[in-house]
Amino acid sequence: MPDVLNPDGRISNDPWLTLDDDQSVPSATPVIVSLARWQAQRDALLGQAEAVGVLIENTENLDALPRDTFDGAGLIALQFPAFTDGRAYSQARVLRERLGYSGTLRACGEVLHDQLFYMLRCGFDSFEMPANLKPEQVEHVLRTFSVAYQPTASGPRLQRAGSLG
Amino acid sequence: MYKYSELDQTLVNERVEQFRDQTRRFLDGELSEAQYLPLRLQNGLYIQRFAPMLRIAIPYGTLSSNQLRKLGDIAQRYDKGYGHFTTRTNLQLNWPKLEEVPEILAELATVQMHAIQTSGNCIRNTTTDALAGVAADEIEDPRPWCEIIRQWSTFHPEFAFLPRKFKIAVSSTAKDRAATRVHDIGLHLRHDAQGEPCFDVIVGGGLGRTPIIGELIREALPWPHMLSYLEAVLRVYNRLGRRDNKYKARIKILVKETGAERFAELVEQEWAYLKDGDLTLNQAQRDEAISWFPLPRYSTDVDSAALEQAKQEDARFALWCRNNLRAHKQPGYQAVIISLKAPGEVPGDCSSEQMAAVADLADAHSFGEIRVMHEQNLVLTDVREDALYEVWKRLDALDLATPNIDKVTDLICCPGLDFCALANAGSIGVALELNERFETLDELYDFRDLRLNMSGCMNGCGHHSVGNIGVLGVDKKGEEWYQLTLGGSSRNDARLGDRLGAAVSRDGVVDAVMKILEVYVDQRQGEENFMDTYLRVGLQPFKEAVYA
Incomplete structure (x- = not known):
């Protein structure tokens, strides 16, 4: 079971199992399914699995989805196919600030040490364990910056410099 | 000028520590070259042809005397005793040692300076008119707005990994001195019918290998919405900008492929959600931003x-x-x-x-x-x-009084083959030779208002596409050749230069420019500047002279 990093710095085993679209749903295990499968089988999935998470590709236009799309979802997994591909930062903010999603928001893919701070600020609160991060560095990394200028509605609420807020 | 608050200073100090740690991890082998690369880029550190190059941010081109003194001091102690001011109004050091860069950043932080976001695929230094606040033809001082943009764009968590770099320029004069039409976003600050500041928003301009003049997507945006609208543009770009090909990743390609009208609609849709939200600016914030740039205490007893x-x-x-x-x-x-x-x-x-x-x-x-x-x-x-x-x-x-501003020898030029890892051809050597040859000609004819821009490669750091005369270095089977363009401009009449004809060799390029000037001298009417003569007579006479 791979590790995940939590925003309080805890490293834990990941209980979530990611399923292919044709894989059957095991009982008593939380599962992550594709958006298409979620949309097609939401009620059935919620009846079968302990909890259901949804994996969203970073090309998905969240504004085009019906507003109740994520009702019942226990986790949303956003994708960083390469750490230089920053589309999921925007998706995270839209989910938190516009769609009001308050469940677990996980960063998956190439999640690296040096991007965690930006991810937290955009509303992520669960991370695939960064390959280049040592456990003893975690606390320091999560507190790299104590101030920020921009108002983002989620993640730690930070003071802002100047008077822009 | 703007003085750091305690929070600005904290942020910059924390950044120094972060980068010190990143560089240590890289030098220890914990971080791969690929993982270190975007981190060092967002701190302005390139690895160039001969050595690392460090680009230091000078927000909207404003420096205090202490800052400039510190820059000179750093160039002396950590480099070869000089620095290079760029077209983004930043300062580049061409020969720092990688392991000393964290130390340089720490020194910079002592005078409220840094290298944050001077490279990488993020929002770069915002530029404006160098005469902001004093120009006789200014509508309103753009610096408070530039500082607001600087704060908003610094470590913006959503926009640190855009498809490509992103540059914003603000202009508030009839005669655009900030080249706003060739920026990713150009803001024209003016007053609406009620005398309130507002912005005309131009997007999708840019130079480089596909030079494009930007399109106006919103007129008279009321000032309280400046940031929310910028955020909407950036979010649409972050979501839809191409990431499959770095040469097609700038917003100009997205705007061109989408169409300016459709792009404007997408921004409006996004903005509908953001408008009147947390980023809305109020009068108190505006007043405070203005107070960061107090009027100097001018004397009224100057004896002219x-x-x-x-x-x-x-x-x-x-x-x-x-x-x-x-x-x-x-x-x-x-x-x-x-x-x-x-x-x-x-x-x-x-x-x-x-x-x-x-x-x-x-x-x-x-x-x-x-x-x-x-x-x-x-x-x-x-x-x-x-x-x-x-x-x-x-x-x-000090050899700083050459009387050549806006004349042909006041040329814009990139470091070219001489330093840059990307360049196809030398630009500095050509510039020096042009300078020599040009001096005698200028004494005779007093050319005014003639801009010559030169780039060592298609990336266009020397803004060749908007030079009245543009010179672009190209590589032909390992030899340096030069492509000439005429009639470019980055002012209000912004247009891209027209290609004169086949590229000319290194030996022939300076002669070719001299011939172009001779045609101008021959064809100009009265006090006409180069641009007006060119627009009147067209490419043909120049072409005939150069390729005769």
């Missing part, structure tokens, strides 16, 4: 008669006054442009000694402030007319 007399008596001084001064809002004051284009010098280069001396001059004569122009010169914005002669004598002694 002495200036006229000095001009009468000293022809060299008079020529410099004619070419290197700019009109000031305040009677009795002038803006002094310090030419970094002395014959035989690399355009934009400035030695540590010169930096220190300019800092002293600014303290003595210009309220301790210096501006950097995107044309790679410096400005003392507030000099009393009765001090001009003294200032000139000092600048002249």
Whole structure:
């Protein structure tokens, strides 16, 4: 079971199992399914699995989805196919600030040490364990910056410099 | 000028520590080259042809004398005793040692400076008119708005990994001196019918290998919405900008492929959600931003008669006054442009000694402030007319008084093959040769208002596409060749230069430019500038002369 990093710095085993679209749903295990499968089988999935998470590709236009799309979802997994591909930062903010999603928001893919701070600020609160991060560095990394200028509605609420807020 | 709050300072100090740790991890082998690369880029650190290159941010081109002195000091101690001012109004050090960069950043932080977001695929340094706050033709001072944009864009968590770099410019004069139409976003600050500030928003302009003039997507955006609208543009770009091909990743390609009208609709849709949200600016915030740029205490007892007399008596001084001064809002004051284009010098280069001396001059004569122009010169914005002669004598002694502003030898030029890992051809060598040949011709004809821009490769750092005369270095089977364009401009009449014909060889490029100037001399009517002559007579006569 791979590790995940939590925003309080805890490293834990990941209980979530990611399923292919044709894989059957095991009982008593939380599962992550594709958006298409979620949309097609939401009620059935919620009846079968302990909890259901949804994996969203970073090309998905969240504004085009019906507003109740994520009702019942226990986790949303956003994708960083390469750490230089920053589309999921925007998706995270839209989910938190516009769609009001308050469940677990996980960063998956190439999640690296040096991007965690930006991810937290955009509303992520669960991370695939960064390959280049040592456990003893975690606390320091999560507190790299104590101030920020921009108002983002989620993640730690930070003071802002100047008077822009 | 803007002084850091405690929070600004905290942020920069924390950044220094972060980068120190990142560099240590890289040098220890914990971080791969690929993982370190975007981190060092967002701190302005490139690995170039010979050595790392460090680009230091100069927000909207404004420097205090202490900052300039520190830059000179750093160039002396950590580099070869000079720095290079860029078209983004930043300062580049061409020879720092990688392991010393964290130390350099720590030194910079002591004078409220840094290298944050001077490269990488993020929002870069916002630029504006170097004469902001003093220009006689200014509608409103753009600096408070630039500072608001600086704060919003610094470590913006959503926009640190955009498809490509992103540059914003703000202009507030009838005569655009900030090249806003060739930026990712150009903001034209003006007043609406009620006298309230508002912005015309231009997107999708840019130079590089696909030069494009930007499109107006929103007129008269009320000022409280400036940031929410910028955020909407950036979010649409972050979501939809191409990531499959770095040469098609700039917003200009997205705007072109989507169509400006459709792109504007997408922004409006996004903005509908963001408008009136947390980013909305209020009057108190605007007032505070304005208070960051207080008016200097101008004297009203300036004796301008002495200036006229000095001009009468000293022809060299008079020529410099004619070419290197700019009109000031305040009677009795002038803006002094310090030419970094002395014959035989690399355009934009400035030695540590010169930096220190300019800092002293600014303290003595210009309220301790210096501006950097995107044309790679410096400005003392507030000099009393009765001090001009003294200032000139000092600048002249420093080789900083070449009377060539907006003339052909005031050329914009990238470091080219001489330093850059990307360049196909040398630009500095050609620039030096042009300078020499041009001097005699200019004495005869006094060319004014003629911009020559030169880039060592298609990336266009020397803005060749918007030069009245543009010179682009190209590689042909390992040899340096030069493509010439005519009629480009980055002002209000922004247009891209027209290709003159086949590229010319290194041996022939300076001759070709000389022939172009001869045709201009031959064809011009009265006081007509190069651009007007070119638009009237077209490409043909130039073509005939160069390829005869």
